[in-house]
Amino acid sequence: MLSRTADNLYWLSRYVERAECLARILEVTQRLSTLPIATGATNEWESAVATAGCVHAFSEVYDEANEENVTEFLCFSTANPSSIRNCIEMARTNARAVRTALTVEMWDAINGTWLELKRFGNGPSSREEFMRFLRWVQESSLRFDGSAYRTMLRNDSYWFSRLGVFLERADNTARILDVKYHLLLPDKERVGGPLDYFQWAAILRSVSALTAYHWVYKENVQPWLIADLLILKDEMPRSLASCYVNIVENLDKIAKAYGRQGPAQRGARDIRTKLENSRVEEIFQEGLHEFIEDFILANHKLGSAVTEQYLM
Numbered sequence: 001m002l003s004r005t006a007d008n009l010y011w012l013s014r015y016v017e018r019a020e021c022l023a024r025i026l027e028v029t030q031r032l033s034t035l036p037i038a039t040g041a042t043n044e045w046e047s048a049v050a051t052a053g054c055v056h057a058f059s060e061v062y063d064e065a066n067e068e069n070v071t072e073f074l075c076f077s078t079a080n081p082s083s084i085r086n087c088i089e090m091a092r093t094n095a096r097a098v099r100t101a102l103t104v105e106m107w108d109a110i111n112g113t114w115l116e117l118k119r120f121g122n123g124p125s126s127r128e129e130f131m132r133f134l135r136w137v138q139e140s141s142l143r144f145d146g147s148a149y150r151t152m153l154r155n156d157s158y159w160f161s162r163l164g165v166f167l168e169r170a171d172n173t174a175r176i177l178d179v180k181y182h183l184l185l186p187d188k189e190r191v192g193g194p195l196d197y198f199q200w201a202a203i204l205r206s207v208s209a210l211t212a213y214h215w216v217y218k219e220n221v222q223p224w225l226i227a228d229l230l231i232l233k234d235e236m237p238r239s240l241a242s243c244y245v246n247i248v249e250n251l252d253k254i255a256k257a258y259g260r261q262g263p264a265q266r267g268a269r270d271i272r273t274k275l276e277n278s279r280v281e282e283i284f285q286e287g288l289h290e291f292i293e294d295f296i297l298a299n300h301k302l303g304s305a306v307t308e309q310y311l312m
Contacts, residue, residue: 005101006160007311008094013148013164015091016110019084020141021172022074023134025051028206030131032199033067045070051179054082071130076123084137088117101157105147113140156257159250163306166250170243171299173230176203178292200226207238227288228280240295244272247302254310264305271298 029048046065049058052074061079062069075084092114095102116136124130145165152158200221204210209229216233217225231240248268255261283291 001156001160003311005098006156007307008098009101009157009160010164010306010311012091012094012098012110013161014168015087015094016141016144017165017168018082018172019087019091020138021168022052022082022084022087023137023141024206024208025176026071026074027131027134027138028202029070030067030127030134031205032202047179048074051175052082053175054080057081072123075133076120085117088114088137088140103147103151105151106144109140109144109147113144116140156254159254159257160310163247163250163254166243166246167299167303167306169238170240170247171296173207173238173240173243174292174296174299176206177227177230178289178296209236209238212236224280224284227283231283231291232275232278232280241272241275244268244275248272251306262305262309264302264309267298267302267305271295271302 025048029044032044043065045067048070049055049065054073057080058065058070058073061073061077073080073083077083078086080086092110095107095110099107120133124133148158148161152161200223201210204213204221204226207230212235213221213226213229216229216235219225229236229239233239234241234245236242248265251265251268255265278291
């Protein structure tokens with residue numbers, strides 16, 4: 001496979017996954033901001049920008065992180081490379097470049113999403129319509145992901161596509177956890193209080209894990225158990241551990257197909273081994289923020305290794 005084709009497939013999947021994650025973050029932020037307990041002391045909209053990794057770019061355009069500014073910047077702004085609009089447009093551009101490598105169902109899913117995006121114009125006119133827009137983004141991503149999973153031949157095209165999904169998903173899950181731990185809870189709010197509970201529950205909803213949490217732990221929401229679920233549980237599809245099970249598997253299949261291992265395979269196995277050997281008690285003892293910072297950096301380095309090894 002040409003490196004250019006692999007690059008297009010890899011980034012197509014990353015952009016679709018990123019758009020879905022942004023929609024999930026904004027949906028939860030919207031719900032948190034309308035809770036009766038949110039009396040202006042919280043900073044949900046700032047946390048949404050931080051989770052998306054756009055603090056610097058946002059501050060260059062806006063002075064205040066409020067509902068109107070954040071939703072416009074993260075959803076529809078052409079000045080934000082990672083806005084939902086730009087993610088969908090870049091995904092469609094990458095898909096068009098490798099049209100023959102996609103199945104009919106995959107092309108219809110991403111092209112249909114791009115065409116339908118135009119009817120939203122510069123943004124929904126009400127909160128109700130905005131929530132429908134966010135649900136539409138998530139459903140569109142699931143439709144594309146499902147079409148890829150159910151129709152693609154299991155070859156290097158599929159493996160590079162899935163590699164993009166799981167590298168992006170791991171980064172997003174880590175950022176969501178880190179932002180909750182450091183930014184969302186107001187200074188005067190008691191840890192373990194009602195606001196803390198609602199925020200952690202909202203984080204679980206943002207990764208479709210609230211039901212899974214109660215199935216696994218069968219008790220009230222606890223921060224260390226949420227960290228255990230979203231970092232260390234292989235059974236949780238959006239956990240860091242699950243993402244790296246899939247990353248290692250897909251990189252190994254690429255290596256077998258191409259006849260050699262490389263820095264990407266070794267880096268992925270190192271991260272997977274660290275997650276396997278970690279315990280949530282040790283993570284909290286050493287610092288959840290520090291653990292996640294190290295993970296995000298390692299995940300970014302792995303993405304660079306994949307690019308240098310295969311996509312250039």
